[in-house]
Each structure stands twice: as C-alpha cells, then as structure tokens.
Amino acid sequence: MAKLFKYxxxxxxxxxxxxxxxxxxxxxxxxxxxxRSGEQVNQAESVKKLMKQLSDSVKNRTHRQTIxxxxxxxxxxxxxxxxxxxxxxxxxxxxxxxxxxxxxxQLPKNPIGQYLNIDVLLLPGPGIKVSHVxxxxxxxxxxxxxxxLIYLAxxxxxxxxxxxxxxxxxxxxxxxxxxxxxxxPLAQFLKELNDVKQxxxxxxxxxxxxxxxxxLKHLSLLGVAKRSSPQSLAKYIGPVFSKxxxxxxxxxxxxxxxxxxMALAIFAGHHRFANLVGDVQPKKGRAAMPNAMxxxxxxxDLNQHFIFSAAIKILSEQGxxxxxxxxxxxxxxxxxxSGYSFVDLAADFAGVEFAIAATxxxxxVSVQNILAGEPDEHLFFPSIEGLPEGLSKGGFSQxxxxxxxxxxxxxxxxxxxxxxxxxxxxxx
Numbered sequence: 001m002a003k004l005f006k007y008x009x010x011x012x013x014x015x016x017x018x019x020x021x022x023x024x025x026x027x028x029x030x031x032x033x034x035x036r037s038g039e040q041v042n043q044a045e046s047v048k049k050l051m052k053q054l055s056d057s058v059k060n061r062t063h064r065q066t067i068x069x070x071x072x073x074x075x076x077x078x079x080x081x082x083x084x085x086x087x088x089x090x091x092x093x094x095x096x097x098x099x100x101x102x103x104x105x106q107l108p109k110n111p112i113g114q115y116l117n118i119d120v121l122l123l124p125g126p127g128i129k130v131s132h133v134x135x136x137x138x139x140x141x142x143x144x145x146x147x148x149l150i151y152l153a154x155x156x157x158x159x160x161x162x163x164x165x166x167x168x169x170x171x172x173x174x175x176x177x178x179x180x181x182x183x184x185p186l187a188q189f190l191k192e193l194n195d196v197k198q199x200x201x202x203x204x205x206x207x208x209x210x211x212x213x214x215x216l217k218h219l220s221l222l223g224v225a226k227r228s229s230p231q232s233l234a235k236y237i238g239p240v241f242s243k244x245x246x247x248x249x250x251x252x253x254x255x256x257x258x259x260x261x262m263a264l265a266i267f268a269g270h271h272r273f274a275n276l277v278g279d280v281q282p283k284k285g286r287a288a289m290p291n292a293m294x295x296x297x298x299x300x301d302l303n304q305h306f307i308f309s310a311a312i313k314i315l316s317e318q319g320x321x322x323x324x325x326x327x328x329x330x331x332x333x334x335x336x337x338s339g340y341s342f343v344d345l346a347a348d349f350a351g352v353e354f355a356i357a358a359t360x361x362x363x364x365v366s367v368q369n370i371l372a373g374e375p376d377e378h379l380f381f382p383s384i385e386g387l388p389e390g391l392s393k394g395g396f397s398q399x400x401x402x403x404x405x406x407x408x409x410x411x412x413x414x415x416x417x418x419x420x421x422x423x424x425x426x427x428x
Contacts, residue, residue, distance in 0.1 A: 025137050025138055026116060026138050027112045027113035027114075027136060028115050028136050028137075029113050029114060030115060031089060031106070032102060032115075032119070033089045033090060033102045033103060034104070035079070037079040037082040037083045037404070038402045038403045038405070040075050040076055040082070041076055041079040041080060041083065041403060043072040043073070043075070044076045044079075044080070046070060046072045046073050046076060047077065050069060050070075053065075053067050053068065057183065058186065061185060061186040061187040061190055064182065065182075065186070066181070068178060068179070068181075069178070069179050069181070070178050071092055071093065071094045071177040071178065072177070074092040074094075075091065078091065083403075087105055088103065088104075088105055088106075089106075090103040091103075094175075094177050094178060095174065095176060096174055096175050096176055097123075097124070098121055098174070099121070099122040100119070100120070100121055100122075101118075101120040102119055102120075103117070104117050104118070105117075105118070116136065117135075117136055118133070118134065118135060119132075119134035120132075120133050120134075122172070123172075124171075124172050124173050124174045126170070126171050127167075127169055127170070128166055128172065129142065129172065130143065146166070157196050159195075161192055161193060161196045164192055165189065167184075168183055168184050168186065168189050169181055169183060169184075170182040205278065208258070208278075209278035209279070211255065211256065211259030212259045212278075212280045213263075213279075213281075213282070214259070215244070215259055215262075215264075216274075216280050216281070216288055217288075218240060218243055218263075219239075219240060219263055219264070219288065220282050220288035222236065222239055225290040225291065227290075227292065229292055230292040230293060230295045230300060231290075231292070231294055231295070232296065233264075233268060233296050233303050233307065234375050234376060234377040234380075236267070236268055236290075237375060238371060238374050240263060240264060241257070241372045241375075242372040244256040244372075245368040245369070245372045248364075248368065250361075253365045254358075256364075257358040257359055257364050257367065258314055258359045261307075261314055261355055261359075262314060264310075265308065265310065267288055267289060268307055269308050270304075271288070273311055276315055296377055296381050297377075297381065302343070302344070302381075305344050305347035305348050305351065306347045306348070306351040306354070306381065308351065309349070309351030309352050309355075310351035310355040311351075312352075313351070339389065339390035339392055340388075340390075340391040340393075340395075341388075341389035341390065341391070342387040342388050342411055343388075343389045345412075345415065346384055346387055346418065347381075347384075349415055349419055350381055350419050353420075353425060354380050357424050367424050370423055370424050371424065378422075379424055380423075380424045381422070382415070382421075382422060383418055388411075
C-alpha cells in the first residue's frame with residue numbers, strides 16, 4: 001500500500017511539473033495582437049443586423065436557420081470585450097478558406113511573462129472544424145482542443161449542453177470578410193439550455209432569490225404602482241430601501257441592497273430580469289409591474305438605462321455594465337437608431353455607480369440611510385443639462401472623432417464628475 005501511495009504521489013508530481021512547464025511555455029513577454037478598441041467599435045451599428053438575425057432564429061426555433069456574420073461585426077464585438085475587460089486584445093480575419101481568431105491576454109505581474117497569446121484557426125465544412133489552437137508556443141490539434149472545451153463545459157454545467165451546442169451547427173461556409181452558419185432547429189436546444197440555467201447555482205443563489213422575491217412583493221403592493229401616470233423611480237426606491245434598512249445590519253446591508261436593486265430591475269425595468277434570479281414573482285404566471293413605467297428626469301427611457309445598468313452591475317463586472325451602455329449608444333448611430341446619446345450614457349454610468357455604492361460594505365448602510373423614506377431623485381441621479389444626444393454616426397465623428405478621443409473623454413469625465421458629486425457617493 002505504501003508503494004502504491006508513493007507511486008501515485010510521484011505520478012501527481014510529474015503531472016504538476018508538466019502543467020507548470022506547459023504554462024511557462026505558453027506565457028510570453030509580448031502580445032501578438034495590439035488593437036485600439038475605439039477603432040474596432042466604430043462599426044458597432046453593424047451588430048444590429050446580427051442581433052436581428054439571432055432574435056429571428058429564436059422566434060423561428062422550429063426551423064433551420066442561416067446566420068451570416070461579418071468580420072466588422074465580430075471585430076466590433078471584440079472591441080466591446082476589450083472595453084469591458086481591458087486586458088484583452090483581439091482581432092478576427094475571415095477569408096474564403098479560413099477564419100483566424102487572434103487574441104492576447106495581459107496577465108497580472110509575474111516572473112514568467114506578461115501575455116497569453118491565443119491563435120485559433122477555423123475551417124469551412126460540416127459542423128465546427130478547428131484546424132488548431134495555439135497557446136503561446138504550444139500548438140494543439142483542433143479536434144483535441146474542441147473536445148477538451150466541450151468536456152469542461154459539460155462538466156461545469158453537469159450536462160451535455162456544450163455537446164448539443166456544437167451539434168446544432170450543421171455546417172460553416174466562408175467568403176471574404178463573412179462567415180455563414182447553417183444551424184439546425186433550436187427548439188430542443190433552447191429548452192435544454194433553460195434547464196441547465198435553472199440547475200446551475202448554489203445556496204447563495206437561493207438566498208438572493210428569496211430576498212429578491214420579498215422586495216418584489218413589497219413593490220407590487222405599493223400604492224404608487226397603481227397610478228396611471230408615470231412616477232419618479234425615487235418613489236419606488238424610497239420604500240424598498242426603507243424595507244432593506246429595517247432588515248439589515250452592517251454585515252447584511254450589501255446583500256439586502258443587492259436584492260432590492262434586482263427587485264427594482266424586475267418591477268420597474270423589465271420582468272425578464274427575473275429569469276436571471278429565479279422564481280420570484282408574487283403571483284405565479286403573472287409579472288409584477290407598475291401601471292405606468294417609472295421615470296428619471298421625467299423620461300421613462302432614462303429609468304430603464306439606469307436600472308438596467310444597476311442590475312447588470314449586480315450580475316457582472318463594472319466594466320461590462322459600462323461597455324454595454326456605451327456599445328448600445330454606438331449601435332444607435334445607425335440610420336434606424338435614435339442616435340448617440342450622452343444623456344443615456346449618463347444614466348448607464350449612474351446606474352453602475354448606484355449599484356456599486358449600494359452593495360459596497362463601506363457604503364451600503366449610508367446609502368440605505370440616504371434613500372430610505374421619500375428621497376429625491378437628485379440624490380442618486382445626475383443632472384443631464386447640456387449633454388448632447390441624437391448624434392448620427394456622421395455627427396458623432398465630426399464632433400468627437402471616435403471613442404477615446406480627447407473630446408470624447410472630456411465629455412465622459414464631465415459625466416463621471418456629475419455622478420461623483422451626488423449625495424449617495426459622498427460616503428464612499
């Protein structure tokens with residue numbers, strides 16, 4: 001028995017050395033990809049067409065679909081990813097013979113190297129064909145890399161959803177700067193995906209669900225929600241944060257505020273946010289919502305920008321919430337869009353900062369004290385006076401050139417300063 005343990009220990013040591021050796025080989029000193037996200041997202045409005053295709057494929061889930069994706073669309077999404085998570089740089093190149101996906105990821109400071117460089121080559125043909133995956137100097141056969149990724153995703157979700165996803169793609173064809181996916185009917189896959197979503201999570205998710213359900217029920221009973229005319233979001237925030245204050249102590253305040261914000265997003269934003277939390281509706285099969293959607297600065301659209309961004313911050317990273325808001329505005333520069341709006345962007349940023357202040361251990365109680373009762377929206381929402389909106393792509397380019405230009409950054413700084421001056425952020 002002692003010899004067996006000794007053998008197993010030696011084998012584990014060899015595996016450990018091999019893994020470390022592979023990591024050392026994969027990590028490099030310099031990035032292979034250096035891009036400017038501001039340039040990449042300049043074609044963001046093209047993503048609207050892709051989103052329409054994806055939406056249609058879900059609606060027509062019982063039929064085969066062909067989804068066409070352009071190089072500009074993919075690179076815009078890569079630019080979005082970089083703006084959400086600055087350590088990523090990426091580039092996609094599509095030809096008639098292959099699609100190359102290149103990425104460089106900046107690692108935390110370490111003695112080995114600063115970058116993990118990734119090179120993936122996709123080929124046209126039946127199903128998903130991966131020629132190879134390179135991690136730094138290590139080149140892995142495509143079939144092995146894809147099989148490993150599928151295995152890990154299935155293991156993490158305790159399902160075969162990744163296998164099903166790959167099987168949904170009937171074939172891939174490519175032309176210059178464009179890729180076409182022939183996809184089998186999605187109905188069964190979407191059903192399985194929903195089952196997986198319901199099954200992934202733990203006790204913390206259940207606690208969040210119970211808390212959110214409590215606040216959502218409270219919101220559904222408010223008299224202000226029965227009024228036929230739109231009311232300020234402040235009239236909903238006050239009562240729900242009063243409840244949060246009464247239910248909290250210093251340690252639990254961030255979690256209570258988190259659930260209160262999610263309940264507000266479901267009730268005063270869109271009921272589909274409930275899908276990300278679980279079964280929280282007070283009445284089964286019926287979405288709780290006010291008779292008239294709330295407003296901020298007398299506008300219902302700003303209420304949605306604000307509360308959506310706050311909820312996305314709760315569910316994700318700060319950078320993702322901000323990048324989503326910015327990317328949405330860039331898409332709106334198209335001919336059928338409402339135009340780039342720094343007013344909307346201010347509402348997005350304010351929602352993110354609201355969620356951060358409300359869920360930070362150092363400020364959660366202070367936020368409750370400020371918002372409980374009958375708060376004015378100027379406690380948590382900035383002035384929008386003088387902020388440009390309705391800018392077409394041409395108008396935006398003429399005035400600001402691109403995102404990250406000095407003129408653009410000056411406007412963003414102005415918005416951030418307005419938000420920083422709000423009373424709920426003085427305690428941070």
